[in-house]
Amino acid sequence: MSLLDRTLKDIFPQDSDFRDRAKERLDQLAMPHWALGDLMDLAIDLAGMTHSMAPPVAKKAIITMAGDHGVVAEGVSKFPQEVTPQMVYNFVNGGAGINALARQAGADVVVVDMGVAADLNDLAREGKIINKKVGLGTDNIARGPAMSNAMAIRSIESGIDIANELAGRVDVFGTGDMGIGNTTPSTAIAAVITGKSVEELTGRGTGLDDEQLEHKQEVIKKILACNKPDPKNGIDILAKVGGFEIGGIAGLILGAAALKKPVVVDGFISTAGALIAIAIEPFVRDYIICAHRSMEPGHRYMQEKIGCRPLLDMNLRLGEGTGAALAMNLVEAAVAVLTEVATFEEAAVAGSDK
């Protein structure tokens, strides 16, 4: 049996017994009923995911997956492709947004080369990044598929590998991405899976003007018309209109779920990865925490499709895992509510006259 198939066999819904036990305790905390709102809902989810009344969350890591995209030849991004490897060096040197926010949240940053169009062997040899390179960037999806089916499976299995390799040192995974041009494949994935129009879904990515936005919409329509991915087949969608880092993110999410570990999904590109993962195995959504609502207009529809209310809404549009890092604090806070707050009885506080 393949790694992917074995992993899928290990993904189950959240445990309803631990959900019930968590709810029972939270119902009794010395405060007006459910006064910590969404944090309490999150605490129930964490108990259900981890089968624990004290969900382990101390060890946190953001896995930032990098890959390049042949579709940049169509002029869909304002930044040149060389920025992808340059940003990988920036991650390794600790100078990027994700480094600052992960430090604040007490999370490690693990950088993975899923398919950067540059030689990063020096960084891999020094152990500064993990090398899972599937190719030197995807093919141009405006002219054909991004990659073969075998490469799509390999990118997903690489993400599963990462989850398994890090399992001993990570309680909570966060997803992250780097890849010039990757809002284009992500928007294509969103269009296939949500059924919304390209106009509703397409945003300005790293800062397109009106004319450039219109051009990007035309390119995405061309991508969909030329590739015709099967909306029910996650691997087909990934192979035809996806990306190596998007496959890696999908695999990381599947791997985390099989390990019964929560995975905090970052912004637009990460959510495209989550949609692929859910298309492959719907139960995986029970392990997904949506970090934030990004500025990309399609993100709302993607999160609605997942059925997940984001924790934060701060007009972020960076990716890298930055929103996931911010949300890690809220995950810890939810566990603190479940494990550290006294009940009415424990605190000897009078209840309400119901």
Add this chain to the structure above:
Amino acid sequence: MSLLDRTLKDIFPQDSDFRDRAKERLDQLAMPHWALGDLMDLAIDLAGMTHSMAPPVAKKAIITMAGDHGVVAEGVSKFPQEVTPQMVYNFVNGGAGINALARQAGADVVVVDMGVAADLNDLAREGKIINKKVGLGTDNIARGPAMSNAMAIRSIESGIDIANELAGRVDVFGTGDMGIGNTTPSTAIAAVITGKSVEELTGRGTGLDDEQLEHKQEVIKKILACNKPDPKNGIDILAKVGGFEIGGIAGLILGAAALKKPVVVDGFISTAGALIAIAIEPFVRDYIICAHRSMEPGHRYMQEKIGCRPLLDMNLRLGEGTGAALAMNLVEAAVAVLTEVATFEEAAVAGSDK
């Protein structure tokens, strides 16, 4: 000159030079322009407040102010008044929501008796709370003023005292409250200052049903009709329809602003305190960070009046400073963006083709 008058003389708008310098650096960070959205806006504010390109935020404290309210005699709360001192003991014992969330955020919790209707001298003697008791609960505002003008000023000056006494060990203040019945005076303050109707503003507090909610609205109308506070006079509003802990919060905010320190304002009751502070000195709003949007319907209108977009929206309605504690992580994150992220030039990353 009184402490209040001296404090007001020390409150100035944010420094525009430091705001400009922060914006200039953030504009150059190696990421798409303003890709960390609201965090970057917050970073500018923090630079402007603290006159620093590395705003100090390591030392954080939530000041939880407790007080009782004579208006509970009107049956506006589901919880008995004895819960106020019981919760003070819970804070001191570390078992409340605020203790758990402040620990997660690395913030101290400082509990202040502003006017609890119980003898808490034992806790004050042991140094576990700060005693600033103005009275044993306010008078019933459905029948007359909450307190005298002198007591209103004393409660505000007590909050200023707290800010000054803690100045050496606190970089960022967070506000918090505890007081059975205190959504009623807070709603009355909101009605006076926002001009919105009692129906638009009044919520279910700690969990009222429809009939109880209607009763609470009637009580608030009676409060406004019987006291007729002057909408332009913060001290008059506080004296007539406020509370001791609300005055303490207003004073803490004024004190923090005079010290050029940011103050993270928690939920509905804390925002009533902020409205009083702003009515007294409008420049104080430059030092206010709105932590979250609470479930109380009036909160939105109060935050609009302040002109402040809340950082979080998680259906919280606990008070105690819990939302402020959660937001402390975002304040730290904003500073990390300003101080730890490299520019395009520093990181040797190519810019966009504009």
